Amino acid sequence: MQIIDGKKLAKEIREQIAKEVEELKQTKNITPGLAVVLVGDDPASHAYVKMKAKACKEAGIYSITHEMPSSISQDEIEKTILMMNQNPNIDGILVQLPLPSHIDTTKILELIDPKKDVDGFHAYNFGRLMTGLDGFVPCTPLGVMEMLKTYNIDPKGKDACIVGASNIVGKPMAALLLNAFATVDICHIYTKDLAEHTKRADILVVGVGKAGLITEDMVKDGAIVIDIGINRLEDGSLVGDVDYEAVAPKCSYITPVPGGVGPMTIAMLLKNTLKAAKERA
Structure with missing residues (x-):
């Protein structure tokens, strides 16, 4: 029996990503950017987003978290996502799930530009995955x-x-x-x-x-x-x-x-x- 050591493998991958990020900065003057939408005060979601932010920092990726109260309206979240779709410095948009019950999660996820859908949850990327085409995979x-x-x-x-x-x-x-x-x-x-x-x-x-x-x-x-x-x-x-x-x-x-x-x-x-x-x- 062999244990698959995900922790060790993830560390190696993150080190390689940090090298490639640095190379992208030097050759193209581009810093990868990740924006996270965090709604409510679920402790597990907050802990997970903190881990993501720390990992981004270590890899040289710019990251920003939009924290919103659980009472936020659908319209306000949608406006934030549309704004991030337009932001040329943001390459990835991630909505931390689950969202509060009054929010239409499907509509929110489908609003993300498929080219920035780094979680791979958009129907466009899911369709590409199902048909064996390149795209973003969960x-x-x-x-x-x-x-x-x-x-x-x-x-x-x-x-x-x-x-x-x-x-x-x-x-x-x-x-x-x-x-x-x-x-x-x-x-x-x-x-x-x-x-x-x-x-x-x-x-x-x-x-x-x-x-x-x-x-x-x-x-x-x-x-x-x-x-x-x-x-x-x-x-x-x-x-x-x-x-x-x-x-x-x-x-x-x-x-x-x-x-x-x-x-x-x-x-x-x-x-x-x-x-x-x-x-x-």
């Missing part, structure tokens, strides 16, 4: 593919099972694996017999936010298990969706939580922002 699934590539795991011909069918993780993850010629099975809350699907998987990707969902008897010997879930237990510890201690001995590869997919998500956000800046250049 950061978490992109990070998973980067991990597989680094550890020389080729999805071609493998049976892959995705547990969780969200637009942010599950669906784009399935598209990426399908584009890499894996045979893909997608499971969700209405799947009748989850274990029936997971037990067949050579590559099992789980991201639903339910601690201990995947148990030892649900995983086949030698499987590659990617745990995207993150859950805080009552004692304050962080765990994934997979029962790590019991499942790990059966796997050929497994990601830990924390230190697995999480750090890769931020590294891919920086990578997408750099990509947008290069396209501007």
